[in-house]
Amino acid sequence: MLTTIKIYTSDLEIGMFVSALDRSWLDTPFVIQGFRIETQDQIEKLREYCDYVLVDSRKSRQAESTLQRKVRKDRKRVAIAGIFHGRDLAPYRDDSNFEDEHPRAEAALEILVEDLWQVFEQVSDGGRIRAAQLKRSVEPLIGSVSRNPDACLWITRLKHHDEYSYQKALSAAIWAVSLGRELGLPRRDLRSLAMGAMLMDVGKLRIDQTVLRANRRLSTDEELAMRQHVEHGREILQESGILNQDVIDMVSHHHERCDGSGYPAGLRGDEIPAVARVAGIIDTYGSLTSDRAYAPAMSPSGAIKTLYEMRDIKFQAELVEAFIKAIGVYPAGTLVELSSGEVGVVVAESRTRRLKPKVMLLLDDGKQPMLQPRVIDLQEAADNDEPLLIRRSLEPGAYSIDLADVSIPGM
Incomplete structure (x- = not known):
């Protein structure tokens, strides 16, 4: 009978006895080498320093059968460079502090909000996306996040987001660029991430507004109609002459999930383009932190915890962990x-x-x-x-x- 069981820190519970860490005890703030978890704060501390721990089944309050259900089949970790093949990755550093960046972030977002509103209005009226205008407008945002993402992340949490408005698209762009910065993607890729994030849900402008704003759970037929926003989005990109493959992939596949449970194609794992895996995380975080007809908004930290628990189930673990590093365990606005x-x-x-x-x-x-x-x-x-x-x-x-x-x- 096994007495120690490897359990990822995302699956820890109060009552488990931690007998060993995935690193030296000396590299952590834990004074006692071996302890029973008694508080949620201890779990959060373990998650900050460790990916997994060894739990002693004899000293834990849970039955061994309960602990065994927490065991996950290991997947070989993939380096970020292996996820984003052929891209020139390089780390960013903070080039300004929060106080200095705040007015520049406000100015950048003011420009983008106005132009993004115009884009959505044009598409709503049957027009095309003016991609060149949007590219120019997004540059100040990319510059601000590249220097220090904190100011933009703070400002976006102050907004009252309409679930299907340009304001949600703006938040998605900020989160996407912040994640791209954490991943070390070059500026041209940050631009693509921003564009793709802003346009992920542009197809919803062609969905019946009574379905879009229904204050209840959708029927099966309405849900199928809602899912058509992905195809509508692809059509809008094509009509607008947008050929950027990253943007197309984000719009086309942001609802695909690593376990194959997503739509429209039921893609799995590496079948999903890397930028679309990023888009799925961004889109889900935005939905979780927004009021929905069937659920109130989660706190930002609650949404982070939910994403963390979906690692290697719905979303690729390496990208979820990078997202948490990008916006924090307690994101701005918590x-x-x-x-x-x-x-x-x-x-x-x-x-x-x-x-x-x-x-x-x-x-x-x-x-x-x-x-x-x-x-x-x-x-x-x-x-x-x-x-x-x-x-x-x-x-x-x-x-x-x-x-x-x-x-x-x-x-």
Whole structure:
């Protein structure tokens, strides 16, 4: 009978006894070498430092049969260069800080919002996409995210997104470029990712609006009609003379899934173009963090957890992990409660300690509004000489906080 079982950190539960890590204990903050998981914070810490751990079935509260159901069949890891064959990958570095980049990000998004609105209006009226105009408009966004993605990621979370509007397309472009930056893709590929992300759902402009905005679950026939937006999108690209293969692949295959459960072709794994695998992650994250007829919006961190649990099931693990690195375990706009009892909103992630982002405090430990909200860096902050930590993430709108009313002091 096996006494230790290899379990990925995405599958850990309170009550499991961790007997070994996938790396030296000295490379982690865990003082005790071998412990039973008692809190969600311990799980999050393990996920930050490890891909998998060894769990002792004799010392865990779960039955061995329960633990065995958590075992996954290993898949050989693939380097990012192997996923994006023939592309010149190179790491990016932050060339500006959040405060300096914020006004430039606002200016870049203002330009793009206006032009994107015009594009959607033109297509709605039966016209074509002016690809050259969109390419020019997206350049300031790419420049801002390349220098430092935090400002754009913060601004996009302040918007009230209409599920089928140009604003959702704008958010998708920001997430896609941020992920492309994390992957080290060259600027021309970042442009393709932005274009593809913005146009993924352009075919929905040809879907019956009563179906599109139905405030209920769709019938089988309506669902089939909705799925036609992929084909409509391909037609719009063709009519507009857009020949960029990455853009075409993202529009055509962003609903395909690695396990073959997607549509329209039921492609599996590497059959799905790499950029379309990226698009699927972006599209799903956008849907999870938006209000839907059948489910309220998840918190950004909740959506991240859901994506993480879909690794190597619906989405390629390497790309999911890169996306989490790109936007953070607690993405910008996540409402959080700290160990001090104070409540705030995540403003920007830490590139080195992803559980310690910058947070703007909004409520005191009595959950009353602060007279002067302030931004703190959890890498440096403390509460009574104890490190200040995120106790838990909160659902959107918790304590009646409306992010649309939130502004960073001094900006």
